[in-house]
Amino acid sequence: MILLIVALVYPMGYARADSMTSAGEAIYRRGTLESGVPLVAYREGGIRMEGADAACVNCHRRSGFGVREGSIPIPPITGMYLLRRGDHGTGDQSLPYVETMHVGHDPLYTDATLARAIREGVDAAGKPLSYLMPQFELNDADMAALISYLKSLDQRKTPGVTDTVLHFATIITPDADPVKRRGMLDVIERYFADRNAVQFAPSPRLRTSNKTAWANTMFMVNRRWQLHVWELTGPANTWEEQLKQDLAREPVLAVVSGLGGKNWEPVHAFCEHEVLPCLFPNVEVPPINADRDFYSLYFSRGVLLEAQLIANRILESGRGKVVSQIYRAGESGEPAAEALGAALKSHGIAVHTHVLALGASGRGVAKALRKASSANVLVLWLRPPDVAALGRAPASPGVVFMSGLMGGLEYSPLPPSWRSRTHLAYPFDLPEKRIVPVDYALGWFAIRHIPVVDEQVQADTFLACGLLAETLSDMADNFVPDYLVERVQDMLAHRIITGYYPHLSLAPGQRFASKGGYVVHFADSRDGRLIADSNWLVP
Structure with a gap:
């Protein structure tokens, strides 16, 4: 709210805040100071790190929500988790649940104590932080930029998310095979319909998340899933503009599955530009350099x-x-x-x-x-x-x-x-080895009278829908695009039913879940x- 007022009254002040956020992003994601010099940090024992190796994103991740490393939680470090007002253990009802968050700790961080924690490795009460937390060399300007960026990571309202509905899209390019198109849509449309029928029979209901210290006061809505089918037309150089218009008309949280032909590059580029997760589209030719990007995940390189x-x-x-x-x-x-x-x-x-x-x-x-x-x-x-x-x-x-x-x-x-x-x-598991995981999908198709017109495409579509459902249930009420991608990555390696693939995993920086054949x-x-x-x- 304060930032909004500053923007309206002092436009130059807002521009400076935006510049600080950009400088903080470079420190957080790439380990580069505003001067262009590599960030330097030291771990316990005097181990020196610099540049990308010292970047905050390595542990706290792109979302800032952290991760669990074995039994050790790497906590969320966005502004609302570090700088929220004290709750004395009762829980902040406006604070979405994250698996690694610390609840009820007091005192909470201020900008000054947070800067001390980053530089000296002690928490707001002056106690030593985990040995995993490095101590960073940052001057006052770089520290202010980093803290500004941490505050900017807070995302209270996500496009495509309402109090009752989660909106998703599936994208089909004009050169997609029409038989595969029908098979893919049969699966995804029925999956959404079944999921809504189960969750909302006989009517929508509220339930506690059962994951927080304040579960009796914080509720999670079982939202309906709404599917939007975005069918592209014309030459590939017009697709991004078509998709921008689709997104403006129908904001969505993510793209799930989908179908392409020879060229998926414009769709991939659109999702990166719009910060829109694209989860496991059926494409034979994914972008060659997809590993350099973040928001699109693929089953294989095709x-x-x-x-x-x-x-x-x-x-x-x-x-x-x-x-x-x-x-x-x-x-x-x-x-x-x-x-x-x-x-x-x-x-x-x-x-x-x-x-x-x-x-x-x-x-x-x-x-x-x-x-x-x-x-x-x-x-x-x-x-x-x-x-x-x-x-x-x-x-x-x-x-x-x-x-x-x-x-x-x-x-x-x-x-x-x-x-x-x-x-x-x-590029798949051998037929005799994938009988059980594929039969699970085939049985689901048979019960729902879905014709099997392309087993591999339909099995992959079913797998993508299942991964989305499991990930969203694990995310509780924290629907943030970066966090969605990260949770899919975390959950993938533990999945037993992997369809056509013997094993699926996505280490940091990887975007292709199956690596061989x-x-x-x-x-x-x-x-x-x-x-x-x-x-x-x-x-």
Whole structure:
């Protein structure tokens, strides 16, 4: 409230406060002082840290809400948790619950005692803080900037959150497969409907959170989930503007699942710019540098992971003196072929690419195969209609690799004469190993009479919805975008039902929950049984 008054009466004062927050953000997130010099801190025993290694975000996280390291809680350090008025153990009813928060401690911090804690490692009462808390070298200006930033982290009202409803979006690009689109929407729409039916039968109710010292006075609303389907149209360079208009019209807390084709980059960029969590969209080509960003989480790198798996096998075998690739224009195979070509060319391997005409499924395959006949290794980035058009396998090349994700996995219509020489990149657990976790989703589909039109996409959508539900129940009433992303990361590694993936985890700085895959071949020329060429590979 004070800051608002200053902004109205003294605009220059508001600009200075904003500048301080920016300087404080650099200290907190990157360990860089306003002068550009690295932040310096010391741990117990005189251990020196500087720069990014000393940044507050490493322990207290981007949200400022902390984390639990084993049995040791790293507490929240946003302004409202450190500087709130004393409650003498009765609890501040306006303060959202965070797992690692300290309740009822007195005295509370002032700006002065907080500065002392950061510099000297003692709390507001003068007692030593945990040995995990470093002591930082900060002058008065940098300290003021850091404390200003901690206060700015407090977020009392989040877009897409009302007293009774949580709003979510799912995004579909115009190049998304229409069959997968229907399958994905069938799952997510029914999941939302079922969740609301269970939570609000026969009517909305209030219940205590059971997680705080003041549970008898602080209530958590069981909010309804509202889904908004944002379907993009036109060229990719218009998508961000379309999404901004959608968000202005229908503010949402997060994007859940979704479906893309060859290009998801504009959606990813929009979510980063708008501070909007995007949880596990169904995309074959996620942005290459997604690990540099924060708000978008993916199950895997898709065809880019397949390119890494194939590159490793070619390099290990030593057979790839000349490699030919075939993909159809406008498909996900284009960025995959570029990634594979770059990986192989860096090792001196000649790579030739043959592009099939845009949209003419099944046409031009035979001609491309003739052009590729002189290669030692052939790599196919093709959809099932093009795979079915391969015809009878030629005498050469002797070794063939194919995208499992694009080609239909074990259901690929690969002609029998190709099966003995073709190896599939397979970025999922093997079919026999994922029976139990996938059957859970399939049983849910069957009970609700949802047609299974693409098992992998629908299983991933179901998994994304389940992760969202578990995370929100753990967050209690603290609906903050950064905290939502962090809680998903924390919970993921402990999940037993992981669908198509053997294991999911997201360490700090990671945005792809499944890191590896197999290279497999068919057991024989007739059935779809797969045999792994080696153990699970993480390239």
